[in-house]
Amino acid sequence: MWGLVLIYLPIIIIGSLFGWLTELLLVSFFIHIVWHYYYLNKLNNWLWNSKSTVLPDGKSDWEHAFVGIHNMQQRHRKRRNNLASVISRFREGSEALPDAVVVFHKSGEIIWCNRLAQFQLGFKWPMDCGDNITNLIRNPLFSEHLKSSDYDQPLDLTSPINADKVLEFRVMPYAKHQRILIVRDVTTYRQLDEQRRQFVANVSHELRTPLTVLQGYIEILGMQSDPDSRQGKAINVLDQQTTRMCSLVEQLMTLSKIEGAASIDLTEKVNVPALLTQMENEAQALGKKKALQITFSIEEKLLLLGDEMQLRSAMANLVYNAVNYTPQGGSIKVIWRSCSTGAYFCVMDNGDGIAPEHILHLTERFYRVDGSRSRDTGGSGLGLSIVKHTLNHYDSELNIESNLGEGSQFSFIIPSSYLL
Numbered sequence: 030m031w032g033l034v035l036i037y038l039p040i041i042i043i044g045s046l047f048g049w050l051t052e053l054l055l056v057s058f059f060i061h062i063v064w065h066y067y068y069l070n071k072l073n074n075w076l077w078n079s080k081s082t083v084l085p086d087g088k089s090d091w092e093h094a095f096v097g098i099h100n101m102q103q104r105h106r107k108r109r110n111n112l113a114s115v116i117s118r119f120r121e122g123s124e125a126l127p128d129a130v131v132v133f134h135k136s137g138e139i140i141w142c143n144r145l146a147q148f149q150l151g152f153k154w155p156m157d158c159g160d161n162i163t164n165l166i167r168n169p170l171f172s173e174h175l176k177s178s179d180y181d182q183p184l185d186l187t188s189p190i191n192a193d194k195v196l197e198f199r200v201m202p203y204a205k206h207q208r209i210l211i212v213r214d215v216t217t218y219r220q221l222d223e224q225r226r227q228f229v230a231n232v233s234h235e236l237r238t239p240l241t242v243l244q245g246y247i248e249i250l251g252m253q254s255d256p257d258s259r260q261g262k263a264i265n266v267l268d269q270q271t272t273r274m275c276s277l278v279e280q281l282m283t284l285s286k287i288e289g290a291a292s293i294d295l296t297e298k299v300n301v302p303a304l305l306t307q308m309e310n311e312a313q314a315l316g317k318k319k320a321l322q323i324t325f326s327i328e329e330k331l332l333l334l335g336d337e338m339q340l341r342s343a344m345a346n347l348v349y350n351a352v353n354y355t356p357q358g359g360s361i362k363v364i365w366r367s368c369s370t371g372a373y374f375c376v377m378d379n380g381d382g383i384a385p386e387h388i389l390h391l392t393e394r395f396y397r398v399d400g401s402r403s404r405d406t407g408g409s410g411l412g413l414s415i416v417k418h419t420l421n422h423y424d425s426e427l428n429i430e431s432n433l434g435e436g437s438q439f440s441f442i443i444p445s446s447y448l449l
């Protein structure tokens with residue numbers, strides 16, 4: 030404003046004195062506009078045509094504007110360089126990973142992938158940039174997994190370019206509206222796992238026949254000898270140990286069968302209430318010795334679709350565990366009822382309970398809280414492992430709540446999709 034006053038005030042005074050005010054003002058406006066156009070043109074040339082980072086000369090306000098634009102450019106350049114170095118660090122890190130990495134938009138368009146993704150998934154870079162990931166990994170399970178938005182569990186699929194390879198797909202939310210896919214070749218692990226399962230299944234199967242023969246002879250010998258004699262006592266111990274071994278072998282075979290089972294056949298109907306009624310009679314008979322109070326609350330019309338053997342094993346293990354680990358005079362409650370998300374099964378007891386540090390490990394194979402107590406009850410440490418693997422097939426999880434000295438509660442929910 031002061032600049033304008035300094036230029037135009039003398040012109041107005043001189044113009045008024047000599048009677049040329051309009052002419053003088055027009056001439057000064059014209060010169061002023063030409064002067065501004067000159068610098069505007071300089072600025073345009075510098076911004077659009079010149080590659081030079083040196084500032085053009087400017088006078089008064091134009092000099093100020095040139096310096097401001099230059100500073101802004103410097104700041105942007107710095108920020109761009111920082112971003113470029115972050116991106117290049119990310120890319121270098123991703124290239125160094127032993128896994129395939131793909132970054133894609135929430136809607137599926139591929140943004141970037143590393144070299145291993147090209148090798149393991151057959152992506153072509155940069156041709157596949159912008160393509161939808163489900164067009165390149167054509168598997169309905171993968172598409173469903175992406176849609177579900179529940180990425181807690183990884184997904185195992187055969188490789189899209191090699192049917193002999195098993196790949197583990199792990200999706201994670203990344204930046205805003207983006208996802209990152211990490212793919213690992215797990216063929217060897219899965220093969221080893223399958224070999225281990227087959228080995229255990231075969232060994233258990235081979236052990237069953239000689240054990241049955243032994244049990245038969247021990248029973249005959251037991252009948253022929255006096256139970257109070259030394260020989261009778263030895264035969265009794267032999268009988269107990271072979272019975273334990275038989276139950277261990279049975280449990281191992283059940284676990285291998287459940288582990289190796291394909292996905293649930295949803296055409297088979299399982300009458301859970303009938304199964305539980307039968308279990309109730311057995312539990313009452315077993316609990317009589319310890320005067321246990323056992324109550325079953327069963328919703329009669331609540332049937333499931335699936336595998337009867339697996340469901341019976343899972344439920345029976347929980348019920349018999351409660352019977353085995355609840356001391357004299359204790360009480361057990363079993364519930365089977367519908368709930369908002371499916372069918373709810375729960376076994377509660379007021380037994381000794383389990384210390385918190387053991388709870389996370391209970392479903393591991395052969396894990397027992399107290400080896401000697403488990404041995405007394407004929408336990409093998411495989412029961413809860415069987416429950417866990419069965420529930421995996423039903424997209425469910427075992428929930429364990431327990432307090433030392435107060436009792437335990439084992440429960441699970443079978444999702445509505447498995448209800449009849």
Ligand code: ADP
Nearest residue numbers: 350351354397398399403408409410411412413
């Ligand atoms: P086991 O064949 O030894 O019973 P499980 O896998 O069924 O093996 O159980 C693992 C361990 O969990 C058991 O050894 C026992 O110590 C503990 N457990 C299971 N159920 C109960 C329960 N209802 N109350 C207390 N402890 C339990």
